[in-house]
Amino acid sequence: MNPSRRRFLGSLGRAAAGSAAVGLLGAPAILRAETPKARVVVVGGGYGGAIAAKYLKMADPALRVTLIERNPVYVSCPLSNEVLSGEREMESLTFDYRGLSRRGIAVMGDEIVEIDPEKRLVRGKGGAVYNYDKLILSPGISFDFSTIDGMSTELADSTFPHAWKAGPQTLLLRRQLEAMPDGGVCAIVAPPNPFRCPPGPYERAAQIALYLSHHKPKSKVMIYDAKDAFSKQGLFQAAWKEHYGDMIEWIPAAAGGNIEAIDPNSMTLVGAVEDFQADVINLIPPQRAAELAVNNGLVDASGWCPVNQQTFESTLHPDIYIIGDAALAGAMPKSGYSANSQGKVCAMAVAAAINGQPAPVPSYVNTCYSILAPDHGISVAGVYELKGGEIVSVPGAGGLSAADADAHTRAIEVQFAIGWYRNITADMFT
């Protein structure tokens, strides 16, 4: 806002002493206090939902905010690849919800299975009912095993972990790497677009190679990819070579990397052209929005949730908002930082709607770090705005770490990655 306009509005606000132009200037406190407290229910306490709940309370402390999360603690997916290399313990990825409770948010331990948009309520697994005026879902992703013959949820839990939701499967994959003989092959099956954390499979390859290079240096990491290109590709490939020589090999779809089936007995991946054997198989399946969104009519033919990209309100059901990986959010990638940014835009839009104000003009950012070696970090940043109803990148902004950055810069980007993690999780949970 330019100074002359700010001065104008400021004097107008004072002169109106309670404000005539409510829509333009914001509801005065006296009016807001008279409004019955609206109920906002947030389902899913991760990178999107925890932020939406907290920033709703910050935007309007009078709101009744309930956060419903099925797990008593949250385990962060970002930085969980470091558990595979042994650089990090699960404890440092684990958070509880006491900080949000202290902010006056009612945190309920329940798994929501049903949404009734007519009656404006959600139902928990045990039958508990939660009424809402506005519902925000940050449900995350689910996996589509149907494109890979022989694959199943059970096999993911027992034998071929995706470890794409941090938790028991992360530790299973770590144990499998520890049990693998020197000279063995660890296969990463990378999913087609779009999927959670676009640089994730390639950072994972580096973290696994970091462990193997110290303990099993004759081993290989093979990436079989459903795509022919990936996020930060040039930076990844240069770093793999620099730190791990020929240990990591990437097979794009065009070279037969697309996996069509899996044989658990012979530990074989069936590709379009040839078959591949491995000792450890980390199969990251194709993805879509979480079951809660799929089962309640909130996804379109793509398997993801269409939303008004200014507010994140579903275009299929009014008063239901969807943020994070499950949402179709224009140019934004499915990342923790995107979910954080969307949670804030959504919270401000919901608070405005409840207070009878127009939806605010949104601003969004994404920042993703990848740690490829203890002294080698890289990043991608994006700055976004709304244009014609679509989230688009601001021209000239954002982009990758420099390809020719010096060692000092690479090392500092690791420290920034860790600082990113400390701050984004503090933003969520304190």
Place this chain on the structure above:
Amino acid sequence: MLKTCCRSFTARLICLRSLRLLLLPVCVICLIPVAQAEGVRSAAMLSHTCAGCHGTDGASAGEAMPTIAGMDKGYLVKVLEDYKQDLRPSTIMGRIMRGYSDQEIAAIASFFAERPWVSTERPIDGELAYQGELIHQERCESCHADGGRGQDIRSPRLAGQWGPYIQYALETCRARGESCKKRQGAERVMVLEDAEIQALAHYYESQK
């Protein structure tokens, strides 16, 4: 007129209705530039996107990320503009700041300048901090007055800032050489030894 007619809540509502008629033409005029751009983004909307790295309301949870809450507005504008124009070297801030207009940068700077400064709370190596104080008094106090608590458009507050951030900032300035030399005090940073940088970082973090 307003003071007299807006005393009670009911009177205010009546008064508001009549005022709205008066205000309407004015508001249409003042909204025109808004409609031409995609709209004005509020300072809070713009600034909340920074919290993922710099902490809620700019109070950093550590360690390489600086706290930016409560900093001098003019200093913040200068730094953010310098990032945008590539006058200040950075790993990522230049890429981000190129996404904002000068007015938006001023709004972001105001937002954080108005937030309370929050010093770190953790034990610091007292011996290192003592050595840092000696260096500070001799070479830094003239600009970073009052043990780094003072601040103005050219000098950021350092007292209570994260030590690791101060260390990286000094190391980076020293490593950049010529491209950092234009900054105030940079010639003094160029000659610092590693141990001196570490001591200064401990000293500033120890000052609350």
